[in-house]
Amino acid sequence: MANPFNPIDWLKSAQNWFSKTEKSSGFRPYLIFLILVFGMSICLLTFFHEIKYVPELSISMISLSVIVFLILYSVKSCTDPDFCRSESHVQKIMKIELECMGTEAKQIDGDILETQLVNESYKEKHKLLTTSINHKEVE
């Protein structure tokens, strides 16, 4: 159980959350980072704008974050297209890539066969008796 007063637990929770969300919805952590930077910059501009260099610092933070976000997002979208897709979409794409199934004599598209197996499969009608000498089918 995580202790809310322990900063290491907070760090661990954040790491776990990032590791789970990063794969399929990788833009979310960056988006949250951007929102935090925007929030902080707006607060600085609103409440501390009289202090020297605060407006410049706030604007620099916003522009730098946006530029870095755009670069990272562009690179990531080229190198790992699944990065910004939802888990269900990735699974759908993978489903399309199901191999041909069946036998050496009759091959059938994996998706069609999967549906058939769900809807039309049945137990074998005849129970088989096996002995070491001969094999005989019985009702």
Next chain:
Amino acid sequence: MNYYIITFDRKNELSYKSFHEEFVAHPKINKWFHYIKSSYIIGSTTITPDEITDHFIEIAEKYKLPKTHLVLNVNLLDRQGRLTNDAWKWLKNNSIS
């Protein structure tokens, strides 16, 4: 003809298309049955379990798929389950020969 079942730890998020094509193309595999996504039944007169394992590992490595698997000799006559008509037909025909 000897029949072996090869069952493996399949990952749904990975594509097995190329793996499948290469796996069943082994020159010693005469017959194959792949009605369950994480298993194959293969029929051959010459192949050994060692060769099946080596073949499986080689292709799994090539396509970065998990290599965990098990090869067992099977008696097609001793069977039961829930499959489609075509699958039962194959099992019936190949257990006679």
